[in-house]
Amino acid sequence: xxxxxxxxxxxxxxxxxxxxxxxxxxxxxxxxxxxxxxxxxxxxxxxxxxxxxxxxxxxxxxxxxxxxxxxxxxxxxxxxxxxxxxxxxxxxxxxxxxxxxxxxxxxxxxxxxxxxxxxxxxxxxxxxxxxxxxxxxxxxxxxxxxxxxx
Numbered sequence: 234x235x236x237x238x239x240x241x242x243x244x245x246x247x248x249x250x251x252x253x254x255x256x257x258x259x260x261x262x263x264x265x266x267x268x269x270x271x272x273x274x275x276x277x278x279x280x281x282x283x284x285x286x287x288x289x290x291x292x293x294x295x296x297x298x299x300x301x302x303x304x305x306x307x308x309x310x311x312x313x314x315x316x317x318x319x320x321x322x323x324x325x326x327x328x329x330x331x332x333x334x335x336x337x338x339x340x341x342x343x344x345x346x347x348x349x350x351x352x353x354x355x356x357x358x359x360x361x362x363x364x365x366x367x368x369x370x371x372x373x374x375x376x377x378x379x380x381x382x383x
Contacts, residue, residue, distance in 0.1 A: 235283060241266055242276040243285055246298050251332070254315055256286075256295035256303050300324030300331065312336035322351075323369070329353045 242262055249257040249265075257265070263273040277293050280286045287297040296303055297320055308319035312332040319325025322340065329336035334356035340349050352359045371378075 235279060236276070238266075238268065238272060239276045239279050239283075242273060243280055246280075246286060246295060247301075250295075250298055250301050250303075251314065251317075254317065256298055256301075259293045300327035307340050309339040310336060311339070326351065326353065330356065 245262050245265055246256050249255075249261070259270055259274050259277055262268075262277075263270040266273065274293055277286070277288065277295070281288050285298075286295050287299075288294060289296040289303075294303070300319055300323075302308075302318040302320045302324070304318065306318045306320060308322060308325035310317045310319050310325050310328045312329055313335060314332045317328050319328050319338065322338065325338040325340070329338065330353075334353065336353050338351040338353075340351070341347060342349055350360070
C-alpha cells in the first residue's frame, strides 16, 4: 500500500531524474520534502516493493525509475529535454514518449552488433531503422522475475 509520502517521493524522484539527469538520494529527497530520512528510506523501499522504482542491490540508490536508468546501458536516449539511459529498447522509446515524443535512441543490433539509431519525430519512428524488428526475449509477464536482465 502506498502512502501520500510515497506519492510525493515518487514524483520528486522522477522530477529530479529528468531535471538533473540522475535520481536524487534519500537524503536529497528528505531535504526537498522536509521529511525525516528514515521515513523517506521506507518510502523508497515501499516504492521498490510496488515495482515503481528499482534500487541498486543492497542500497537505497535508485537504479531504475522506469523507463529511466541511472547507469549506462546499451540504450542512450537523446531528447530536447536532455540525454538519458533506457533500461531496454522499450523503455528507451518510453523516455522519448514521456518527454514529448521527439528524440533518438542510440543502440546496436543484438544480432550483428551494428550501430542503430531509432529516430522519433512527432511520436512516430522515422528513417531507415524504423522498419526493424523489435524482439522481446522474455514474455512481459516474466519481466519482474529478473528486471535487470529484461
